[in-house]
Every structure is written in C-alpha cells, then in structure tokens.
Amino acid sequence: MxxxxxxxxxxxxxxxxxxxxxxxxxxxxxxxxxxxxxxxEHDGSVAIIPYQDNKVTLVEQFRAATKEVVLEIPAGKIEINEEVLKCARRELEEETGFRAGSFRKLVQFYTSPGFSNEEITLYLATNLSKYKQQTEADEFLALRKLTIDEVKNRIKAGKFKDAKTIIGLQYLLQWLENNQA
Incomplete structure (x- = not known):
C-alpha cells in the first residue's frame, strides 16, 4: 500500500x-x-445512542451549515486531552440530561476522509437515569424519543439526513437483532 x-x-x-x-x-x-x-483538521468527536425501554432519545437542533433543523443522535467534540469515554458521558448528560449505567463502544469512523481527519467514536448508552440537561449557552435543542419501529420506518423512508445518526441507528438495530435472538 x-x-x-x-x-x-x-x-x-x-x-x-x-x-x-x-x-x-x-x-x-x-x-x-x-x-x-x-x-x-478536527480533534475528533463522540456520538451516543441513548437506548432504553425500546426507545432512542434523539436531539433536534438547527444546523447553520445546512440551514435546517436536523434530528440527530447526541454528539459532541472531544476537548483537548479529554478521554473519549469521559467526553461521551459529558455530552450525553449535557444534551439529554441522562446518565448511563453502561456505555458500549460500537465503532470508530471518519466523517469525510476526502477532506477531513475527523473521527467519531460511537457508543451505545443503556441503563439510563434522568439527571439534569445542561446545554451550552449557544446550544438550543429539543429532545425526541422514537420507538424502534419509528426508527426503522424513518430509516426506510430516508427521513434521517445526518450520517452519524444513520450509522448509529443502523448499529443499534444490528445490536438489538443480535442480542434479542
């Protein structure tokens, strides 16, 4: 090579x-x-799939780059010298107000290797407990809970436009299939 x-x-x-x-x-x-x-160049990100009771918690927020409101899994930038799992815990809590009893690393992937080195680490967060949502001062979002059937229908209909969300939800569906058999 x-x-x-x-x-x-x-x-x-x-x-x-x-x-x-x-x-x-x-x-x-x-x-x-x-x-x-x-x-x-980008320091990297985490994305989290908060899953509990057959539901996924997603965030809706306006994205300036696309000029539209986008439905996504929670995610955020890794701070300098921050451990990846610590970032995932922080972002889950900040964006959704949940803490997870269990984090499972699913995959790492590049977002767009043709021009960027950004790598996202994707986690499945389960055993959720409500804490306190603490978004950043310039971050406005709404929480949306979808059932697994709603997720499947939205994927089939091409309703998700965010790549990390599509990848994350596909991994979730695969994980559920493998762990409920």
Whole structure:
C-alpha cells in the first residue's frame, strides 16, 4: 500500500478556529506529479445512542451549515486531552440530561476522509437515569424519543439526513437483532 501514499511537500495553515483548522497541503503523488489537498483538521468527536425501554432519545437542533433543523443522535467534540469515554458521558448528560449505567463502544469512523481527519467514536448508552440537561449557552435543542419501529420506518423512508445518526441507528438495530435472538 506504500505505493498509494502521498508525500507532503509543504503545508500552509489557512485558518484556525475553535472547532476546525483548515490547511492547504502541496503533495507529491505516487506517480511523482504534484497536487494540492485542502484539509480540515478536527480533534475528533463522540456520538451516543441513548437506548432504553425500546426507545432512542434523539436531539433536534438547527444546523447553520445546512440551514435546517436536523434530528440527530447526541454528539459532541472531544476537548483537548479529554478521554473519549469521559467526553461521551459529558455530552450525553449535557444534551439529554441522562446518565448511563453502561456505555458500549460500537465503532470508530471518519466523517469525510476526502477532506477531513475527523473521527467519531460511537457508543451505545443503556441503563439510563434522568439527571439534569445542561446545554451550552449557544446550544438550543429539543429532545425526541422514537420507538424502534419509528426508527426503522424513518430509516426506510430516508427521513434521517445526518450520517452519524444513520450509522448509529443502523448499529443499534444490528445490536438489538443480535442480542434479542
């Protein structure tokens, strides 16, 4: 596979923000030619599937990038030097007001490896107990609980548009199938 690796000749940071850094890399291709790559660097995220009593708790929130309200599984950015599981616990509590007695890591995946290094770690959270929802000052969301049948119907109808949510709910359905047989 080394014959597919690109060598970075020069890297220029174009923007550094609170969530992402944008850089432009000049690369040497495997055939020796040069090209450029626009890269969005991200410290990583977690996404959580809160599941209990045949229901999934989702969050609805306006997303500025898409200019619409999106129904999603809870998720958030990993802070610098924060442990991934600690981030998952924090985000679940902040966004939903739940604490989980059990977290199961399901998968890690890149969101869009064509231009970003963001990797999401997906957890299944069960044995939920109500605590206190504490969203951030600039975060406005509403909780929605869906039954597994509602989730299946929405997936079949293409109602979910958020990739991490689609992946997460598919993993949940697979997990339920494997653990209820």
């Amino acid at each position: 080394d014959e597919l690796v690109e060598e970075i000749i020069k890297s220029t940071k174009l923007y550094e923000g609170r969530i992402v850094t944008l850089k432009l890399d000049e690369v040497r291709l495997p055939n020796g030619n040069k090209s450029s790559r626009e890269i969005v």
